[in-house]
Amino acid sequence: MSKAGITPPSKSQADIEEGTVFAPKFAGDGLIPVVVTSAETGEVLMFAYMNEEALARTIETGEAHYWSRSRGGLWRKGEVSGNTQRVVEMRTDCDQDAIWLKVEMTGAEASCHTGRRTCFYRAVPVGSAPGAGLALRFVETERRFDPDEVYGHAGAAKGTLKSSE
Amino acid sequence: MSKAGITPPSKSQADIEEGTVFAPKFAGDGLIPVVVTSAETGEVLMFAYMNEEALARTIETGEAHYWSRSRGGLWRKGEVSGNTQRVVEMRTDCDQDAIWLKVEMTGAEASCHTGRRTCFYRAVPVGSAPGAGLALRFVETERRFDPDEVYGHAGAAKGTLKSSE
Numbered sequence: 001m002s003k004a005g006i007t008p009p010s011k012s013q014a015d016i017e018e019g020t021v022f023a024p025k026f027a028g029d030g031l032i033p034v035v036v037t038s039a040e041t042g043e044v045l046m047f048a049y050m051n052e053e054a055l056a057r058t059i060e061t062g063e064a065h066y067w068s069r070s071r072g073g074l075w076r077k078g079e080v081s082g083n084t085q086r087v088v089e090m091r092t093d094c095d096q097d098a099i100w101l102k103v104e105m106t107g108a109e110a111s112c113h114t115g116r117r118t119c120f121y122r123a124v125p126v127g128s129a130p131g132a133g134l135a136l137r138f139v140e141t142e143r144r145f146d147p148d149e150v151y152g153h154a155g156a157a158k159g160t161l162k163s164s165e
Numbered sequence: 166m167s168k169a170g171i172t173p174p175s176k177s178q179a180d181i182e183e184g185t186v187f188a189p190k191f192a193g194d195g196l197i198p199v200v201v202t203s204a205e206t207g208e209v210l211m212f213a214y215m216n217e218e219a220l221a222r223t224i225e226t227g228e229a230h231y232w233s234r235s236r237g238g239l240w241r242k243g244e245v246s247g248n249t250q251r252v253v254e255m256r257t258d259c260d261q262d263a264i265w266l267k268v269e270m271t272g273a274e275a276s277c278h279t280g281r282r283t284c285f286y287r288a289v290p291v292g293s294a295p296g297a298g299l300a301l302r303f304v305e306t307e308r309r310f311d312p313d314e315v316y317g318h319a320g321a322a323k324g325t326l327k328s329s330e
Contacts, residue, residue: 022299042207047263093284119258134187
């Protein structure tokens with residue numbers, strides 16, 4: 001049994017896809033991708049990764065934990081900003097190498113480190129031949145908190161706080 | 166300019182996060198993760214990857230193309246099953262290293278290679294200490310097509326068709 005105690009012995013493809021034993025498959029870097037949506041609206045709020053410990057803590061506490069690739073450490077969502085995520089439902093996919101979290105946001109109800117509700121605040125134009133410099137369209141502009149105030153200007157400027165952290 | 170003509174010269178973090186130039190960031194393996202949701206219901210249908218060519222073709226045609234990691238090739242969703250995905254909206258996230266597609270499904274309206282509407286058909290229990298062998302709960306059981314019939318038993322048995330292909 002692995003350290004966080006989640007991963008059972010290896011399974012057949014049929015067991016993985018049609019069975020009822022949770023056997024999350026972490027990639028070579030020890031991480032599993034996580035899609036996070038709002039349980040209320042269904043919108044995609046962010047995309048992140050978990051290592052085995054983050055997954056175990058999320059399951060145990062019902063509070064979203066991730067692995068920060070930029071900081072190289074475990075990260076309880078909202079530990080700095082106060083904008084935590086309570087897990088309403090967790091799912092895994094057919095081959096158990098991805099996780100979907102439906103969450104309820106607390107605090108400012110912002111999941112993005114830019115202060116916005118979602119990290120996916122810009123649309124990409126579709127339907128014509130792509131060239132260099134396709135123009136994005138802002139779908140969401142409102143900031144629910146001021147990132148400089150919450151994280152400190154230095155942290156933001158140095159890029160130590162990335163993607164939703 | 167890169168071969169598919171999408172990627173502009175490198176940008177500052179401020180440009181990437183707050184600018185209007187699409188500058189998708191592919192990982193070291195040349196792939197970018199893609200979250201696919203139903204434009205109709207908001208549910209997460211699948212999680213996949215695109216290389217630059219798959220992204221360019223998706224933008225140009227409005228039909229979802231992915232990179233199949235198991236087959237090592239470009240993959241137009243539905244090329245075998247007929248269950249294609251029409252892109253209703255494409256978004257990118259704050260640091261432009263993930264894509265969100267809202268799609269309309271055609272054919273059997275199934276996105277999973279198991280024949281189900283979504284790949285995320287099982288829930289993981291949350292709220293107590295995880296141990297080896299956590300029991301998954303089937304949230305969706307209905308198959309909208311018979312994978313043996315569509316892909317052929319040999320393909321399915323050999324595992325050459327994986328995750329949503």
